[in-house]
Amino acid sequence: MTHLLRRLGTLLAGSGLVAGLVLGLGVPTPASAAPGAPRAAASRFVTRVGTALQLDGKPFRFSGPNMYWTGLDENVGGIDPSAKPTVDYPSFFRIRDGLVTAKAMGSTVVRAHTVGISTGSPLSLEPSLGRFNPKAFATMDYTVAEAHRLGLRLIVPLTDNYRYYHGGRFDFLTWLGLSTANDGALFYTDPDARAAYQQYVRTLLTHVNIYTGVRYDQDPTIMAWELGNELNGMTADWVQDNATFVKRLAPHQLVAAGRQSGVDPAVLASSAVDISDSHYYPPNAATISADAARVTAAGKVYLAGEYGSPSASTDLLDQVAADRHVSGALFWSLFPHADHYGYVQHDDGFTLHYPGDTTAMRAEVDAIAEFAHQLSGSPTPRVFGDPPLITAISKNAGVNTVSWRGTAGADGYRVQRSVLDGGWKTVSGSTPVTDDDTPWIDVHSVAVRSSYRVQALDRNGSVVATSTARTVTARQRVSVDPLADWYLTSxxxxxxxxxxxxxxxxxxxxxxxxxxxxxxxxxxxxxxxxxxxxxxxxxxxxxxxxxxxxxxxxxxxxxxxxxxxxxxxxxxxxxxxxxxxxxxxxxxxxxxxxxxxxxxTEVPTAAPGSFAVTAPAPGQTGVSTLAGLQWSSAGQAAFYTLTASTHSDLSDPLVSVDGLRATAYRPSTPWPADTTLYVGVTAHNGVGTTAATGSPITFHTRPATPGVLVDDFDSYADDAAVAAAYPANSGGDPITASLGPAGEDVGHSLVLSYGSGSNGYAGVIHTLPAAQHWSGTSGLRMWVKPGFAGQQLNVQFVASGSYWEKSVTLSDTTARVITIPFSAFAPPPWADPNAKLDLSSVTQLSLYPSESGSSDTIAIDSISATP
Structure with a gap:
């Protein structure tokens, strides 16, 4: 890439296209300030003074995200967010958008794993021992350069404790033919492994950034090098030797180290380590305070390098901010807008998008931004990224559908339409739409030449940027390739x-x-x-x-x-x-x-074809209060409208939605129990409308379940739907969720099929669609059918941010109902032992049917918090 950079830098010098030119190198800087973004280049080193950090002689405390993916990403898909993600380099847009988003949240530091950890795969910086791949530096360099432009600092881990896609310490053992037994303990004791690690570190730290011309070990943007992510087995000798090695290479930058949880004595003992890094899942103010006090008593700077974003709350973060022993805290983890529309998705349960996909996530974003303000003493900056970019206006059965790439820092969008070159009219309603609404259907499309533009709005509803307008006729569609990837090219x-x-x-x-x-x-x-x-x-x-x-x-x-x-x-x-x-x-x-x-493109010549509601069946009784609605596909339908009411004329509706593209709908709150409901579904296209056969149909729900119904598994359309709702714990052995025959009543049960593996446990994590109030109930009830006698089932839930679990042993394979009293639950060994059980807000339920590396199945049905 260097040849291209120098060539284009020479060609464009003086043209005004590339903002800034390093004339001595002929290399263009990566970007001028994004719209609304101040020029705040990080040009001075953060220093350590005892147990605190300083910048320009002033205290430096910080909030920020983990953005592990900026050098090499496991979430690269196509233009369709549902495409299976693959490992590849992230686009420059994703990197820029993510960093600008971090800035918009008041962040001053970002922890960026794959700027430093990149071993063992063909795309890695070191694919095999001693062989380096310079192409891998492009995204790493761009991350550092963009962080520099935005005034952000980076903490960069150098290897990983685990066998993740981006590599880690086991790569060095494998390359050298060393044993990986005892959790890879030889990585810390074998001299050849240490030499291989240090060779990698030297190559990384002495690299010259192709965008800035500055060597990594001389760049103030990189605040600290972390010896590794969650290195649980470090010896005192290994820490001291490698921290000293990094210090010699980068004397003006800081050295951090830490393990998965708690405080590592080897880190506290090293004279060459500046920062001790601890991680929290979930975070607890008392535990953080105790760890911070221990670290600062040993003369080190304390950092909470990871905490799960779903636990971010004003109550928690106010306490952390008030503790002067805490220099910084970084949430896990921030993801940007995708290259064509929507957001980059990730399924670990800790994904955060700005300004928030749900009411709960918006509260998390606000709490983190306020936390950043408390730590830095500066107001949250007014920062926005690229203007919205319309990437497609497609024809969906004659109805215009607009897709756009979002704007970092925007709170919402307004879609406007101009018909036959007339004035602009807002067609997206009075409530701003979000990036989760793309592709956005214009349910009132007209079959004449129409232009569209998208305006990005701030929290006050003011326009901060407007897209270029795009025009389509009655039979045309438009596509725009921003060239972020090759997915649109043939x-x-x-x-x-x-x-x-x-x-x-x-x-x-x-x-x-x-x-x-x-x-x-x-x-x-x-x-x-x-x-x-x-x-x-x-x-x-x-x-x-x-x-x-x-x-x-x-x-x-x-x-x-x-x-x-x-x-x-x-x-x-x-x-x-x-x-x-x-x-x-x-x-x-x-x-x-x-x-x-x-x-x-083809457009329909007639209204949508006939179709029918298929679930619940018309007239069905005993329907789950969590049941979703399904209907057959209407030929040439662009979208559907749905109305549900307790009245036959569909007046005073419980639910009224339009623009539905799927042939299914699941309510965000349960249907009323023991109630007859009336549902009308209508298909629409560019020609006309067609109502479902027999519309409105009726169904009657079951009597109320005593207590709170958590899941009866009767609302999932198929195996894929239940698997999406119950994803596997990414750190465990293989496990798959599917639907089985009803255990209790009618419908389905949940079947968990799992295999043995090196981790010794397998489990699924279910994030509840909305927080549930279990106060006033006494235990968790469920129907179970064990796969073998003596099978264990570990049940875990998150209540008011704290984890609770109980393991039960099932004596034989007889199907039965079990009830686990809440008094039997306790915090897991790695969680806060002093947590108080508060059932007023339960957000997550996890099921672990194996803790011994076995392989089998278990069926579960009708989970409820019961009186």
């Missing part, structure tokens, strides 16, 4: 590389090489290609003739649209199935910055 040359700028990315081939970028678009009608270059670009543009594989070169004027910016427009295309942009090997002094196109 083919591209391996020579093409990206350089990040303030306006997105520059895509061009390496110096002296040709390149092509192709799109397969049947029915292509127009295209707009944006370029960057100091001189007028001369691309080779070709179109693919429909129904053939023949390409024909076309000629169109490239016009200037600003300093260093150029645009080529193709209109009135017919009989075209593809677009290709080519760079000749010589004289290719330009880059592509965006590609947008329109194409013709």
């Amino acid at each position: 083919a591209h040359s391996s020579s093409l590389q990206r350089v990040p700028t303030a306006h997105g990315v520059l895509v061009a081939p390496q110096a002296g090489r040709s390149g092509q970028l192709s799109y397969h678009v049947p029915g292509l009608t127009s295209a707009v290609i944006d370029f960057a270059g100091a001189h007028r670009p001369r691309p080779v543009i070709a179109l693919e003739q429909a129904g053939t594989s023949r390409w024909h070169q076309v000629y169109s004027q490239v016009r200037s649209v600003g300093s260093g910016r150029w645009r080529l427009t193709l209109t009135g295309l017919r009989g075209v199935d593809g677009l290709r942009i080519s760079w000749p090997a010589s004289g290719a002094s330009f880059a592509v910055t965006s590609v947008a196109w329109t194409d013709v």
